[in-house]
Amino acid sequence: xxxxxxxxxxxxxxxxxxxxxxxxxxxxxxxxETIRKLIIIGILAFKNVLKxxxxxxxxxxxxDRWLKETNRVYAFIKDMQEIxxxxxxxxxxxxxxxxxxxxxxxxxxLYVDYCNKNDYETKNKREFTIEMEKLGFPIARYGxxxxxxxxxxxxxxxxxxNNLGY
Numbered sequence: 001x002x003x004x005x006x007x008x009x010x011x012x013x014x015x016x017x018x019x020x021x022x023x024x025x026x027x028x029x030x031x032x033e034t035i036r037k038l039i040i041i042g043i044l045a046f047k048n049v050l051k052x053x054x055x056x057x058x059x060x061x062x063x064d065r066w067l068k069e070t071n072r073v074y075a076f077i078k079d080m081q082e083i084x085x086x087x088x089x090x091x092x093x094x095x096x097x098x099x100x101x102x103x104x105x106x107x108x109x110l111y112v113d114y115c116n117k118n119d120y121e122t123k124n125k126r127e128f129t130i131e132m133e134k135l136g137f138p139i140a141r142y143g144x145x146x147x148x149x150x151x152x153x154x155x156x157x158x159x160x161x162n163n164l165g166y
Contacts, residue, residue, distance in 0.1 A: 008054075010062045072120045073131035076111050077152075085114060091157045100153035104129070104139065107149055 068075040077094060084093035092110065108125050115122040123131065129139055137149040 010066065012062055012065060071131065072115060073111070073123065073128060074135060075120075076114045077135060080110065080114065085110070085117070089158055093155050093157070095153055095155050096151060097153050098151055101140065101142065101148040101150050102153050104147040104149060106154060107132075107152070110154070 064078065068078060080092075080094040081096070084091045086092075094107075094110075104125075108128055111128060112122050114120075122128075132149055133139065137152050140148050140150050142148055
């Protein structure tokens, strides 16, 4: 579900650390004073939610973050649009362009490079194409029978072009 109604209900909570099991953790850390402070913090946080009429974090940010973590093809497209990949003196980016068509192997090879640089597992070309189509980049054949993704193009900028504002 990619609707606003679905994503506005999400709250992402990071748990980056892992701790060994400690059977005395509760007794050591949840004193009467600590529990009182936690209740006050909870009440203040709830007051903030009522005041702002929402939890912190925007729905689009939550959706984008979740999709990047769970769908590496989505992460590839977003990162290549926003950041790109530096290849020596050339910055390679992807741009959405409804009139564009880009050769399938060229995009897939960029995806494989992106995954290798970020230590992500790659999808095979068929799975990649299915995800690309779900993201709005359908496959098409033109003239020679070669496959192209529609609606996306690769832009290569040299450092010289970047300095000139291209």
